[in-house]
Amino acid sequence: MDYQKFINYINEKNAFGYSNGIVLKKCGPGFAEAELLPSGTSNSNIGFPHIHGGLLFTMADSVAGTAAMTSGHICVTLNSSISYIKSATRGLPLKAVAKKIHQGRSTGVYDVEITEDGLPIARGTVTMFMLEQRVEDTMK
Numbered sequence: 001m002d003y004q005k006f007i008n009y010i011n012e013k014n015a016f017g018y019s020n021g022i023v024l025k026k027c028g029p030g031f032a033e034a035e036l037l038p039s040g041t042s043n044s045n046i047g048f049p050h051i052h053g054g055l056l057f058t059m060a061d062s063v064a065g066t067a068a069m070t071s072g073h074i075c076v077t078l079n080s081s082i083s084y085i086k087s088a089t090r091g092l093p094l095k096a097v098a099k100k101i102h103q104g105r106s107t108g109v110y111d112v113e114i115t116e117d118g119l120p121i122a123r124g125t126v127t128m129f130m131l132e133q134r135v136e137d138t139m140k
Contacts, residue, residue, distance in 0.1 A: 001070065001072060001135070001136065003027050003028055003070070005139065006027060006069075006070070006135070006139070007024050007025075007026070007027060009139050010024045010066060011023055011024055014062075016062075017034075017062050020036070020055060020058055020059070020062075021036045021037060022034050022035075022036050022058070022059055022062050022063075022096075024063075024066055027066060027067065027070055028070065029070055029071075029100075030067055030070060030071070030099065030100025030103060030108075030110075031067055031070065031097075031098065031099055031100065032063050032064075032066040032067035032070065032097070032098045033063070033095065033096070033097045033098075034059065034062060034063045034066070034095070034096045035093050035094065035095050035096075036055070036059055036093065036094045036096070037093045037094075038088065038091050038092075038093075038094065050087040050088065050089050051087070051088040051089070051094070051121075053082075053084055053122075056082070056084065056088070056094075056114055056121065056122045057080075057082050057122075057124075059094065059096045059114060060080070060082055060098075060112040060114060060122065060124045060126060061077055061080055061126060062096075063096040063097070063098040063112060064077075064080070064098040064110040064112050064124075064126035064128065065077065065126075065128060066098070067098035067099070067100060067108075067110050068100075068103075068108045068110060068128040068130070069135050071103055071108065071130065072135055072136065073130040073131055073132070073133065073134060074130075074131045074133040074135060074138065075108065075128040075129060075130050075131060076128065076129050076131065077126060077127070077128060077129075078107060078128060078129040079126070079127040080124060080125065080126040080127065081124055081125055082112075082122055082123070082124035083122065083123050083124065084121070084122050085120045085121060085122055085123060086116075086119065086120065086121055087121075088114075088116045088121045092116050092117050093116075094114055094115070094116050094121065095115050095116075096112060096113070096114045096115075097112065097113050097115075098110045098111070098112045099111050101125070104130075105130070106129065107127055107128065107129055107130065108127070108128045108130060109127050109128075110125070110126045110127075111123075111124075111125055112125070112126060
């Protein structure tokens with residue numbers, strides 16, 4: 001797989017990630033790293049300065065799915081869990097890194113850590129179901 005081509009494809013074609021401000025920065029076998037720069041619409045409630053937990057969950061799910069797709073297959077989320085460690089409030093870029101724990105024929109399990117300025121904000125585990133469809137076929 002041409003990882004730079006894959007990164008470009010994800011950043012150009014993933015409307016959901018784009019609309020949430022998630023940008024894929026790096027990827028390789030069983031690995032992906034994404035960044036999000038919080039905006040005024042990232043907060044939990046009006047006047048509440050904390051980044052919405054659903055946005056962090058979305059970021060974790062997205063980066064885990066991207067890491068899983070480095071196997072060459074399109075995937076969907078089968079199960080996921082997240083623990084929120086600390087509030088992200090400073091408006092600094094958030095970084096999410098997904099690393100493969102296990103990759104089989106039909107499922108993959110990924111560990112995800114989200115940080116703000118190097119400090120842990122959230123950590124999760126995401127299980128992906130691998131479809132028959134190949135990533136490279138969708139990139140044509």
